Amino acid sequence: MNPTENNSICPNVVDASCRVPLLALFGGAALWLVLGLVLGIAAMLSFHKPDLFADCPFLTYGHASAAANDLLLYGFAIPAALGVMLWIFARLSQSPLALPIVPVVAAHLWHVGVLVGTISIFLGNSTGHTWLEYPRGASVLLFAAFMLVAVSCVATMGFRVNRELYPSHWFLFAALLWFGWSYATANLFLIGHHPPRGVVQAVIDWWLTNNLLFVWLALAGVGIAFYLLPKIAGKPLASSGYALFAFLTLVFFGAWVGIPPGAPVPAWLPTVSAFAALLSVGPVVAIAIVTWKTVGGANVSCQGGPFCFIKFGMLSFVVSSLLYLGEFCPHYSCVVGLTWFNAGVTQWQLLGFAGMILCGGIYEILPRVMNRELPFAKLARVNFFLFAGGTLLFVIPLLIGGVEQGWKLSDAAVPFADTGAVALKFLRISTTGQLLVLIGALCLLLNILVMTIQWKLGLVKGAIAAVTAPLTTSEVKS
Amino acid sequence: MKTGFSVFLAALVAFGASWLGLVYGPLQQLGGAKETTVLQSGDKWPAQRTGAATLGLQVYQGNGCAACHTEQVHQTGAANVISITDLGSHKAADLRDFITSLMVVPELMNCSNAVTGNLAGWNGELPKVLYCGAQDTVVSLLGDKLKAVGVKTEPRVIATGADIARGWGTRQSVAADYLYDSPVPLGSLRAGPDLAAIGVRAPDLNWQLEHLYAPRSVVKDSTMPAFRYLFTVQKVGASPAPDALVLPREFAPADGYEVVPTAEARQLAAYLVSLKNNVPLYEAPFTPITAAK
Numbered sequence: 001m002n003p004t005e006n007n008s009i010c011p012n013v014v015d016a017s018c019r020v021p022l023l024a025l026f027g028g029a030a031l032w033l034v035l036g037l038v039l040g041i042a043a044m045l046s047f048h049k050p051d052l053f054a055d056c057p058f059l060t061y062g063h064a065s066a067a068a069n070d071l072l073l074y075g076f077a078i079p080a081a082l083g084v085m086l087w088i089f090a091r092l093s094q095s096p097l098a099l100p101i102v103p104v105v106a107a108h109l110w111h112v113g114v115l116v117g118t119i120s121i122f123l124g125n126s127t128g129h130t131w132l133e134y135p136r137g138a139s140v141l142l143f144a145a146f147m148l149v150a151v152s153c154v155a156t157m158g159f160r161v162n163r164e165l166y167p168s169h170w171f172l173f174a175a176l177l178w179f180g181w182s183y184a185t186a187n188l189f190l191i192g193h194h195p196p197r198g199v200v201q202a203v204i205d206w207w208l209t210n211n212l213l214f215v216w217l218a219l220a221g222v223g224i225a226f227y228l229l230p231k232i233a234g235k236p237l238a239s240s241g242y243a244l245f246a247f248l249t250l251v252f253f254g255a256w257v258g259i260p261p262g263a264p265v266p267a268w269l270p271t272v273s274a275f276a277a278l279l280s281v282g283p284v285v286a287i288a289i290v291t292w293k294t295v296g297g298a299n300v301s302c303q304g305g306p307f308c309f310i311k312f313g314m315l316s317f318v319v320s321s322l323l324y325l326g327e328f329c330p331h332y333s334c335v336v337g338l339t340w341f342n343a344g345v346t347q348w349q350l351l352g353f354a355g356m357i358l359c360g361g362i363y364e365i366l367p368r369v370m371n372r373e374l375p376f377a378k379l380a381r382v383n384f385f386l387f388a389g390g391t392l393l394f395v396i397p398l399l400i401g402g403v404e405q406g407w408k409l410s411d412a413a414v415p416f417a418d419t420g421a422v423a424l425k426f427l428r429i430s431t432t433g434q435l436l437v438l439i440g441a442l443c444l445l446l447n448i449l450v451m452t453i454q455w456k457l458g459l460v461k462g463a464i465a466a467v468t469a470p471l472t473t474s475e476v477k478s
Numbered sequence: 479m480k481t482g483f484s485v486f487l488a489a490l491v492a493f494g495a496s497w498l499g500l501v502y503g504p505l506q507q508l509g510g511a512k513e514t515t516v517l518q519s520g521d522k523w524p525a526q527r528t529g530a531a532t533l534g535l536q537v538y539q540g541n542g543c544a545a546c547h548t549e550q551v552h553q554t555g556a557a558n559v560i561s562i563t564d565l566g567s568h569k570a571a572d573l574r575d576f577i578t579s580l581m582v583v584p585e586l587m588n589c590s591n592a593v594t595g596n597l598a599g600w601n602g603e604l605p606k607v608l609y610c611g612a613q614d615t616v617v618s619l620l621g622d623k624l625k626a627v628g629v630k631t632e633p634r635v636i637a638t639g640a641d642i643a644r645g646w647g648t649r650q651s652v653a654a655d656y657l658y659d660s661p662v663p664l665g666s667l668r669a670g671p672d673l674a675a676i677g678v679r680a681p682d683l684n685w686q687l688e689h690l691y692a693p694r695s696v697v698k699d700s701t702m703p704a705f706r707y708l709f710t711v712q713k714v715g716a717s718p719a720p721d722a723l724v725l726p727r728e729f730a731p732a733d734g735y736e737v738v739p740t741a742e743a744r745q746l747a748a749y750l751v752s753l754k755n756n757v758p759l760y761e762a763p764f765t766p767i768t769a770a771k
Contacts, residue, residue, distance in 0.1 A: 050693070196509040198654075203500065251489055339668065
């Protein structure tokens, strides 16, 4: 389904137009990923040694865990996805990026917003709403930056040579629309001047959480995979009928999930969410079928390359989405509802799905837009195995520990201290996995950093060469 | 999905529906909620917090306490309970035999094992729970039969579920409980116990402060991090500060020093003590113990 790029505009021109904005987005994203993982490990240390940060307000668990989660989502996943999306929109349009300076400005605004938000959390100025901890100033920066990138994406889409739309277009375009809408709604209602009374705040927060972690990540991640998988496999996306079904059901049903069973809200809300979660199994299965058919039989030896990253990411998408949707079934929720299981699923979505697809995308795209090989191609392959192994080692103990914790919590005869003790041994294994993911993230950061330095050195050398070059005779007057 | 406009339209309708359903709908239904009335009483619920407790919610929010603590009690059902409150002129052993003999009544046969099990080894302490279960006919019938022989009983409706059995609350949390909370700290992980009724379980401000400074000094197996940064360790002046914490030896600072809570610690403790959900509401009814006595 992807366009054959054999018309007048050379792909090199398209790639080169994305160079600066993508470096700005990816570089910051990789840095925030490393920082987020370090903070995540620091947060977990509080469970291994509860008095470690007793005198240090900045790193107390409530601060470090919120900052770590926000860095993974707002610091890494969203800007990295925006970078890959910019390139895909330009490639699909077969035209250079429209307004290339706008996403560069946006990338810097975004990173400043993340920095301001993270510092605010450390200083104890979190808003207290899950996944919306950044205070007003930071949210405004993030929103403005996102809208700027969206303008550039949509303008590039408008200039497309071939008027046909591809499945990636649907998913990525909807992702642009939905983040702006849901993020603005949640911020205006929850951290505006007149927040609504009582439990409506929690409902809006759950709605936003679902829209970011499930719907948005799915739209962006699947949209990216539906472009890159066929491209690497060298054959068109299988069955765009299934893809259309997946897209429509995901946006129509997925956006209604989010209110957990048993929440202290009017009963119709969790009931609607449970039903929507059941219906949302449809798009997940459809996406799995499309991916399976596209990847199956592709003669690509990936050996830890981008193809491996994206395949693992799609597998993670299917598994983590099914686990996530299962949490909204009242039957399971009464066991795993308020346990580490939630955290495990969220980390799987963020690192196993979004993280994998985005890393694969970055490794695939960077050499093209920079027009040079990766400086440490081996480290990129090591990165895959560290990410894959580390993510599984990170999340699976949390899932099992969560179920066991849930069983004990739902039996009042078990003392409460035992429910924490049972989770503790799983948290220890899980922290080891986190460390592996962190080492993988360092490989990514190193590759991007060295590539940026090489490129800047190249620019300086070019400039020096241009200045010191002997004048050609034709330019010399008399 | 051939044109950009059709994609836009599909996404607009889908997301618009979700927005109307899960944002606009709840805002219409609950956004203008007012205080409700406590069942069998004219009291308003929830009560306004004191100034210190209101500031304490901000300390709770800023320190991310909701990362490990929930403030939502879940309930799986309700049960009818009948207990004996006064033996009248009877002896416990005689009454046990009498109640056992009642179990041949057809309506009571289903619960005969439960009731005789409850009475096994009973030597007269009161109040004594006779029956706790779904059937209200059992409660009314037992009440009538025992009233006839001059034994006083008390029928009650109670909430059931693991959270209730753990003592985390007397009923489930409902929307009305959070009217004055902003943000609403429902939480999503129970790494620590639920706090919806911590003010009922631990109403002592000094206990709360000591627990914040050194959790393991009052709860031996606690995994909670200590929040020593909310306290000041200072040299004892001419006389000890009136609000200095009284700590066990191993948690106390060096001799000549004392631990004084900062304003933030005091506000946080005031907030925790204000957390209660022990009144019956229309959405979550139960028979309070005090009202029946």
